[in-house]
Amino acid sequence: MARVVVDVMPKPEILDPQGQAVTGALARLGITGVADVRQGKHFELEVDDAVDDETLERIACQLLANPVIEDWRVTRR
């Protein structure tokens, strides 16, 4: 078995209102100096050794991420 991490973030050109809400909330905690927050998703997969990198890429781009609006990175741990 192998551990795989897929991190998904909105593309830089996509407006991220959730990240903006988090930025605003930090200010209400009295924290200064945080210019921007962008919110994404972190997936942890446990896969058979037979699942190759090409399959992992398919998992990422065909389901875990929407390539129209998101970027992703697949990392084997």
Next chain:
Amino acid sequence: MNVGVITFPGTLDDGDAARAVRLAGGTAVALWHADHDLRGVDAVIVPGGFSYGDYLRAGAIASIAPIMTEVVAAAGRGLPVLGICNGFQILCEAGLLPGALVRNAGLHFVCRDQWLTVEAATAWTVDLVGREMLVPVKNAEGRYVADAATLAELEDTGRVVFRYAGGNPNGSLNDIAGVASADGRVVGLMPHPEHAVDPLTGPSTDGLALFTSVLRATTAA
């Protein structure tokens, strides 16, 4: 004319979509997400709601349901398909329509009656093009986005079907409320025409024209 209405786990507005089909004079046929059978319908509606609880992304999991492989194949053969709200999200995730729907710009779930302009003649708008309509909007992820090249193509080829008028509830680029496929037979929109078919329960009866349009389009085909 038989119009299929799909139910996924979490679909809410299949009932009203079926009722709109009946009020328009068609026969509503219930389609099940796990089936590979479109039951010979002449058109398909992918209705609104929260399929799969909007898990992962709204419409993402529904877009790969067994029934959707049939819808994608049939759309390739010219079957008219209408995606309403979550249905629009599902059609974008399935690749039948370009772009994507993301979280509303103001982060609010917007539930209000909304004016739309109808700008393109499609299988679902032949009775409506050039008119304005008042229909309910109710969603938190209705902001339509697409890259600059896609937006330009949609605008230049007349594939923006519905546009918000008198205010944009969610920050959609170019105030886009709904778009069409290149052949004009697949249409998606975020507002709910099926909730504007009866003066007792809706802000207008303007929505009924989408359902009468497709019955005319399928009779003529």
